[in-house]
Amino acid sequence: MKILISNDDGYQAPGLLALHDALADLGQVEVVAPEHNNSAKSNALTLHSPLYVHEAGNGFRYVNGTPADCVHIALTGYLGWRPDLVVSGINNGANMGDDTIYSGTVGAAMEGYLFGIPAIAFSQVEKGWGHLDAASARARELVQQVIAQGLDAQRPFLLNVNIPNRALPDLGPFEICRLGRRHAAEKVIPQSSPHGQTMYWIGGAGPAKDGAEGTDFHATTQGRVSVTPLQVDLTDHKSLRDWSARLERFQGVR
Numbered sequence: 001m002k003i004l005i006s007n008d009d010g011y012q013a014p015g016l017l018a019l020h021d022a023l024a025d026l027g028q029v030e031v032v033a034p035e036h037n038n039s040a041k042s043n044a045l046t047l048h049s050p051l052y053v054h055e056a057g058n059g060f061r062y063v064n065g066t067p068a069d070c071v072h073i074a075l076t077g078y079l080g081w082r083p084d085l086v087v088s089g090i091n092n093g094a095n096m097g098d099d100t101i102y103s104g105t106v107g108a109a110m111e112g113y114l115f116g117i118p119a120i121a122f123s124q125v126e127k128g129w130g131h132l133d134a135a136s137a138r139a140r141e142l143v144q145q146v147i148a149q150g151l152d153a154q155r156p157f158l159l160n161v162n163i164p165n166r167a168l169p170d171l172g173p174f175e176i177c178r179l180g181r182r183h184a185a186e187k188v189i190p191q192s193s194p195h196g197q198t199m200y201w202i203g204g205a206g207p208a209k210d211g212a213e214g215t216d217f218h219a220t221t222q223g224r225v226s227v228t229p230l231q232v233d234l235t236d237h238k239s240l241r242d243w244s245a246r247l248e249r250f251q252g253v254r
Contacts, residue, residue, distance in 0.1 A: 001026055002028045002085075003028070003087060007088055007089055007090075008038045008105045009038075009092050015122075018090060018136040026143065032074040033061070034062065041068070044107070045068050045069055046069050051073060067108035068110075083117060084118070084151050085147070087109070087121075087139075088106070089121055089122030093124065093125075094125045096125075096160075096162050096220070096226065097179050097217060098182045099205065100230065106230070118146065119159070120139075120143065120146070131168075134171055139161070142227070158230040158232075163220075171224075171225060173224055174224070175219040176227050178228065179216055180215035182206045184206050185203050185206050186205075186206060
């Protein structure tokens, strides 16, 4: 078994170290992660400046780029071999609902999925790394389960997993969930720079708008580990026929 690990919090993040230690004996495990924190970088690739790969004292490789850069470089020549599984995390904070669009943790896993490799993104619900030992144990459990059931490169999957910050005995079971939705983000925060210019900080994420039963928000609130299968196809299939009719009418009056 060959496993590639990445994240968006950086190669020195406690969540990455815990995830590596939890999976290290499951096969050949390699880390290629960002040099610095790259939260909310989503699937961004660096196309207009060079990328460099360095090796840390513990053998982890780190890149001066985004999470997606790390996985992309690893899969397109740097490693020299193709992993059976790409794992990202453990992130310092939740990636639920709309968060998945922005998440660098999910972006790293998705890059593996785009290359046809099964991938899992792991996050803790609350920031601060509380009960990280329990989170890494549950991450290992899920990875072992998917390995035991067989990894089929012809049918890759992308799973988004959020683990409550609880001690292992207090963690509920895994629950398959859909993504919830958040309310709009809080207002931008303006400040004055030392040069008298106005600068802006992005506001915090809004509260859950759809946290009904069956969502990742609901499951984690109940102490369960949410597991959401994701897809990349953003097509609104239900509206294809409607838009086709609209364009036909538009082109008919030209």
